[in-house]
Structures are given as structure tokens and as C-alpha cells.
Amino acid sequence: ETDAELQPLAVAKLLKALVDKEQPGLIILGKQAIDDDANQTGQMLAALADLPQATFASKVEIAGDKVNVTREVDGGLETLSLTLPAVVTTDLRLNEPRYVTLPNIMKAKKKQLDTARPEDLGVDVAPRLKTLKVAEPAKRGAGIKVPDIATLVDKLKNEAKVI
Template sequence: MKLLVAVKRVVDYAVKIRVKADGSGIELANVKMSMNPFDEIAVEEAVRLKESGTATEVVAVTIGPAKSQETLRTALAIGADRAIHIETPADAEIEPLAVAKLLKAVVEAEKPDLVVLGKQAIDDDCNQTGQMLAALLGWPQGTFASKVAPEGGAVAVTREIDGGLETVKLNLPAIVTTDLRLNEPRYPSLPNIMKAKKKPLDVKKPDEFGVDIAPRLKVLKTAEPPARKGGVKVADVAELVHRLKTEAGVI
């Protein structure tokens, strides 16, 4: 079984996001970047499947500026065999549909049995790429996976839903998007980090796949949420109802 894992370079989850003074976007200068946490889980799951003997090869792919190769090297250090970098301009805003179209082209070239990616990126929280990719390919999909169990020519995916857990069986090839409870990603060891530098990493351009990455949406303004106001204590239920009606206007 061949696995393709999509990863994304995002602002590190521990960094406090700052909005640019002109409201044109998020401040990225001198900000720590790392692999999207959900994508780390996807890479870890793919590597575990390989270590168990289920998978034979793990290919990591990312779409982004030149510095995104650092993210791919992290995936290679975790255990991916090789990587593909679709390089885009540093200031380009790549929307989920364009990402899905590029991944579709990579899938058609690589012909993996299973594509694994995080359910969403923590920078835009779109939660769209996996579903769009499945639709473009016409493949079955298992989203929000908390357990992945290959079974011959199929894969059983336990997914988290509002009412609890749901298990679906997908015929391969298929798309799986990972949730937090699927696994706990490992820390790459120093020897594996050194080995990752020698693993194959192919660099390609969106034009090679015939995909237009021009954005279809325009961000008018980015602003921080208003500061949270202090709470108010009330003496009894009657006063609470009165305030909700006269001050909050919710009743």
C-alpha cells in the first residue's frame, strides 16, 4: 500500500497571533512556523502503518513558498520516504480549492492507495481540502478519523460525530482526514533529522500541473476580536432576567 500525506506550514500553535497595523493580514515576519498539528498526526499515522508492514511507501507533499521545505524535512524526519514540494510565490494566498486541484494532480501522478491529511489547518480553519479532493477524485472519504484500520482492499475509519463514534468502511483508494485523538506524533530524533536531509525532495511548480492558483476570494480587512469585558454579578434570578431583557436585549 502506498500512502500520500499532505502537510502545511503554518504559524506555530504556541505563538500569539498579531494582526498587521494596516489590517491587511497576519504578521508573519520573524514568527515561528511549524507543521500544522493535524498534519503531524497524519504523518505519524502513515509512518505507523508503514512500520506495521501495512504500507510500503509514504510520500509527503506540501504546497507553499520555498521555506515550506523545512516542513517537508520534518515529515521526512518523522519517517516519510520522500517528499514533493509544489513551490508557490511567498506572498501567494492559496485557497483550499486550488490546493485540492494540485493534490489531485499529484495523486494522479503518484497513484497512492490512501491519501491522509489533517482535517483542517489551524491558520484558516477551513476544513475543506480533504472533502474537495475526494470530490474531485470521486473517491470515498473518512473525515475526522480517530482510528484507521486497513482491511485488505479497504480501510475502516472510526470518526467522531456529534452523537459519539461512527465507523465507516471505505474501499481503496480513499481519502482520510485526521482528528486529534488518532495518535500522538513522535518527536523526530537527531539521527532521523540528519537522514532526512538526504532523502529525495522534488520541487515542482503549479504551472506543471495546469492549475490556476489565483485566489477567488478577497480579504477586505483583518481585525483582532474585541477585548472581553468583565462579568457582572446579580443578586437573584429576577435581576438576571431584567438585565438580559433591558441591557443585553436577548429576551
């Protein structure tokens, strides 16, 4: 990760500033970033904005001033009911992607796109973490076959010192 990339906390602070400005009823985020696979921006945003959250949503239904979120857990499915506004992070099963048609691309080109810099939102995105070193783990050595259990136990006890 380079110093120019935003850390998850900086992204969450930017999103919080946008939430304060726009006052959305529902904020939907992906569950994790492709660069660090950290799964933390949605949770940080919910904490900073003091909003209820549901993670790994596979189904989302709006019901008045509530949102019902279904998510997969080890034992099956769990459904949570949150008061809006809320933050929801998605699972890949939430939606089937749809492909944009040419007429919609042309319409989108004509729409106004507002841009804002972090400074405009009062957010400092200066990096606070710096990667000092990245190294691959040592290559794993080849295994050996042992003739019997007694030899295995002896090697585990005297050579590997794990028992």
C-alpha cells in the same frame, strides 16, 4: 490572509493533480488548517478526485482493499468502511507523534526530493478571494444588576427590545 497564500480550493486542486500523477491508495490529511480553521481541503479533494472519504479519523485500519475508519461522533464511536483508494482526514487522537532520530535525519538528507510547481501540474493557483477589511468587534458594555424579575422583563421589553 494575503493574496500570496493559497486558498483551500487551490490546495485541493494541487493535491488532486498529485493524486492523478501518483495514484496513491490512501490519502491522509489533517482535519483543518491553522490559518483559517476551515476544515475543507480534505472534503474538496475527495469531491474533485471522486474518492470516498472519512473525516475526523481517530483510528485507521487497512483490511485488503478496504480501510476501516473509526471516528468520534456525539453518541460515541462510528466505524466506516471505505473502498481504497480513499481520502481520510485525521483527528488529534489518531496517532502519537514520534520524534525523529539523528540517524534518520541523516538518511533523509540523502534522499531525493522531487519538487513541482503548480504550473507543472497544470493548476492555476491565482487567488480568487481578496480580504478587503478585518475589524475587531465592538467592545461589550458592562452588565447591570436588576432588583427583581419585573425590572428585568421591563428592560428586555423596552430597552433591549428582545421580547
